[in-house]
Amino acid sequence: MKTTFKQFFNIQTTLKIFVVILILFSYASILCHKINLPTDDLGRHLTNGEIIWQTKSVAQTNLYSYTEPDFESANHHWLSGVVFYLLFKIIGFSGLVIFKIILLLAVFSLVLFISIRRGNFWIASLASIPAIYILSERTDLRPEIFSYFFTALFLFFLYDLEENPAKNRIFWLIPLQLLWANLHIYFFIGIAMTAGFLLEKIITHRKALKNNPLIKKLSFLFLSLIAISLINPYGIKLLLYPLNIFKNYGYDIVENKSPFFLQHLMHNPAISAFKIAVALLIISFFFSFRQWLVFRPIFLFLASLSTTIAGFLMIRNFPFFALIFLPAISINLKNAAERIKIEIEIINERVSSVLKIALPCILTGVIILIFSHYLNEAFFKNKEKGVGLTFQSNASAEFLIKENLKGPIFNNYDIGSYLIYHLYPKEKVFVDNRPEAYPKDFFDYTYLPMQMNEETWQKIDKKYNFNIIYFTQQEGTWWGQSFLRQRLRNDGWAPIYADSQAVILIKNSPENQTIIQQYKITKENIIDKIIYLKDNNFKIQMDGVHLLDLIDRHDLAFDWCQELNKKYPNEGRVWLEMGYLKSAENNQASLEGSSQYLEKAIELGEDLPATYDQLGLIYFNLGQFLKAKSAWQQALNIDSKNQNAKDYLKQYEALNLP
Structure with a gap:
């Protein structure tokens, strides 16, 4: 015993x-994953620490921004x-x-x-x-x-x-x-x-x-x-x-x-x-x-x-x-x-x-x-496994510094701390990821409206005379994505740098012609400039797809997705992306293909309200009205507050469809 x-x-x-x-x-x-410096706050914390250690004092104001430098924070x-x-x-x-x-x-x-x-x-x-x-x-x-x-x-x-x-x-x-x-x-x-x-x-x-x-x-x-x-x-x-x-x-x-x-x-x-x-x-x-x-x-x-x-x-x-x-x-x-x-x-x-x-x-x-x-x-x-920095964490800032590019820079919220780390005090930022360090009115009446409204953008651009637009390429807001696409389609700005992390555009002015001629990214040369992304992990390859989509090369983005689909046949995000890309062609065959891709994405777990909203639109354009109605109703079943689905169903009823 x-x-x-x-x-x-x-x-x-x-x-x-x-x-x-x-x-x-x-x-x-x-x-155990690497630091993604372009979107992390860490860059600003390191700069804070350096300034405090050297000056033996803590700033009482915003400090890093040229828009609100004296705002108490x-x-x-x-x-x-x-x-x-x-x-x-x-x-x-x-x-x-x-x-x-x-x-x-x-x-x-x-x-x-x-x-x-x-x-x-x-x-x-x-x-x-x-x-x-x-x-x-x-x-x-x-x-x-x-x-x-x-x-x-x-x-x-x-x-x-x-x-x-x-x-x-x-x-x-x-x-x-x-x-x-x-x-x-x-x-x-x-x-x-x-x-x-x-x-x-x-x-x-x-x-x-x-x-x-x-x-x-x-x-x-x-x-x-x-x-x-x-x-x-x-x-x-x-x-x-x-x-x-x-x-x-x-x-x-x-x-x-x-x-x-x-x-x-x-x-x-x-x-x-x-x-x-x-x-x-x-x-x-x-x-x-x-x-x-x-x-x-x-x-x-x-x-x-x-x-x-x-x-x-x-x-x-x-x-x-x-x-x-x-x-x-x-x-x-x-x-x-x-x-x-x-x-x-x-x-x-x-x-x-x-x-x-x-x-x-x-x-x-x-x-x-x-x-x-x-x-x-x-x-x-x-995320990237391991220690240190993620792929291309410093690449975009190193390009800006190497080419001695000057501001004023209009940057998006997410990349602010990154620019502070690399550029302060030579360059200050338009905004950074500290909402409390800026007046609420700054976001309500400047930062957000200038991305949503072309007239407001022109007005603010005239005020600050921006020379550089510097965004994370995976900007997570609809207004940021819309703004970036508009600038890429506008001859007044030229994209000169793009990687898995960031996109840099420069004003198409006489002073910038040398750098534009040397580095301008076009629909014709985009694939040559980012082809190396195919040799990396799933996330980075999807970043490449997003870049192609941003510059309106939906055909190349779709081809890239098809290659990814062969490697990752059960990855819902690839099917989802193919569904969105195919719908952009807006013809009968492409819409039918798009609906099949989105249905497969849902089957593989991408069953979010936004997916059903898009699927409903495609069904509607195909004349499959009952399927469209069902998709929008499913979106509401998941999220009863989904305004898009409510609006679609309201319009559906106004047309007296079955």
């Missing part, structure tokens, strides 16, 4: 070690810029990726440790599956990684105080809060967590509050965290900044959107995992509340409720939900797991021994099966 127990213990221990390694390796695998993550800059000087871009991986693995390891120690190993392990899916939404190198780190540390020290109330380790949180307040705007989370923990102890010890040492410590800590947060370059303004930042926020960005909105625009496994995790968390609290007399999870409930609401409001808050979800569900279901264990022991001893080994093995198999999703190419179709 002694040998059997030893063998059982060894199997259990080996399985647990293997599962922990697998979980951490799976998370590390999704963190708080750099709420100034210390992150300094940290990134100093690390970059020592270890470069590759080292920064490794630093991010190590830091975020430490965060997850600490939260997993808390979940296992205070909860149940197998519940924590299984809960890691949706948690990592949720965390996959935010894997870039940003100042927010420090907020994840401090959230985990606060959890650890608060629970440590509960286990060791006589110890004073909890006061390490005060200097940590000082760092947090200067590293990232989410520093208030530490104050909120302490307040929640204090509230739980007040309710739990409400009959013996007087001279309670635990409550005294937490009260002192709470007040100290608020006070220490005032030590920053902006004083009380930064302390209150989280409450005020959206009062002047004129530009909508994806990370600030609700998952309910985004689920109709893209397929995102993090959104599905978030919904599943919320449902599981609610169920776990039913088990927890049944034990109210012996276990009162007030802190966990408040933290779970807060992060759930935050996640439903903005997708950027997903990681904070995941970091609370993991310990919450493990702790809530701990007793339920113990009861299952007791029930197994009551069963016949032989059956019980088999189950004790079989169940962990089955659970391990489930974890391997699900996590294997991240170990194939699927997750990395929009």
Whole structure:
């Protein structure tokens, strides 16, 4: 019997070690991707850090823009810029990726440790599956990684105080809060967590509050965290900044959107995992509340409720939900797991021994099966594996610098930080990806209208006399895409550079004729200039298709898609692109082909409202009215607020069609 127990213990221990390694390796695998500098904020953070390190001061105004240089703006993550800059000087871009991986693995390891120690190993392990899916939404190198780190540390020290109330380790949180307040705007989370923990102890010890040492410590800590947060370059303004930042926020960005909105625009496994995790968390609290007399999870409930609401409001808050979800569900279901264990022991001893080994093995198999999703190419179709910078990250800026091209530059929102990194202070930007650093009116009455309205564009162009237009070629907004296509079709501007990341146009003026003659991209020579993109990964090849589409070479783009289709026959995005490209020809045969391609794309998972909207239009132009109506109705079934489908159906009814 002694040998059997030893063998059982060894199997259990080996399985647990293997599962922990697998979980951490799976998370590390999704963190190990390159920095896409043209669209990341990192370039601006590095420039911030360099300026602060050299001048020993933090800017109080916009600084980088020639449009709003004097607009007051708080750099709420100034210390992150300094940290990134100093690390970059020592270890470069590759080292920064490794630093991010190590830091975020430490965060997850600490939260997993808390979940296992205070909860149940197998519940924590299984809960890691949706948690990592949720965390996959935010894997870039940003100042927010420090907020994840401090959230985990606060959890650890608060629970440590509960286990060791006589110890004073909890006061390490005060200097940590000082760092947090200067590293990232989410520093208030530490104050909120302490307040929640204090509230739980007040309710739990409400009959013996007087001279309670635990409550005294937490009260002192709470007040100290608020006070220490005032030590920053902006004083009380930064302390209150989280409450005020959206009062002047004129530009909508994806990370600030609700998952309910985004689920109709893209397929995102993090959104599905978030919904599943919320449902599981609610169920776990039913088990927890049944034990109210012996276990009162007030802190966990408040933290779970807060992060759930935050996640439903903005997708950027997903990681904070995941970091609370993991310990919450493990702790809530701990007793339920113990009861299952007791029930197994009551069963016949032989059956019980088999189950004790079989169940962990089955659970391990489930974890391997699900996590294997991240170990194939699927997750990395929009990211490049490895460390350092993505393909052609610096190429467009190097071209601009080499050719000594001068502004003023009209750039799009996404590429602003990149241009700051490469060109400041010689050139300033029109806009960059800091909505709070520009007046709301700037976006409402300048930046957006000039891309939507030709007359406004001409007026603003006359005001600033732009010499360069510099856009990310995968500009994500309809107005940006429309504007770029119009400029490419306009003889007043000449495209002189295009790659998988960016497009540069120069004004067709007498002073620029030499550079135009040397580098101008035309419909005739575009394929020769970008043919090298075919030798790269799926994403970069699709970038090549997009470039051909931008310059109105739909025929070449379609041919390129057909080649891709042979390599990736089950990739819905290729079928979708072929459907859109074929519809541009607008004849009977091409429309019939387009409908078939879009139907195939839907079959392969591209079943989004926009796809059904387009398919309905094609059916309508083919005279297949009932199919058109059905497609638009399906778009509304997916998203009841889809305005395009509503408008199409309204026009359909006005025509008295069947």
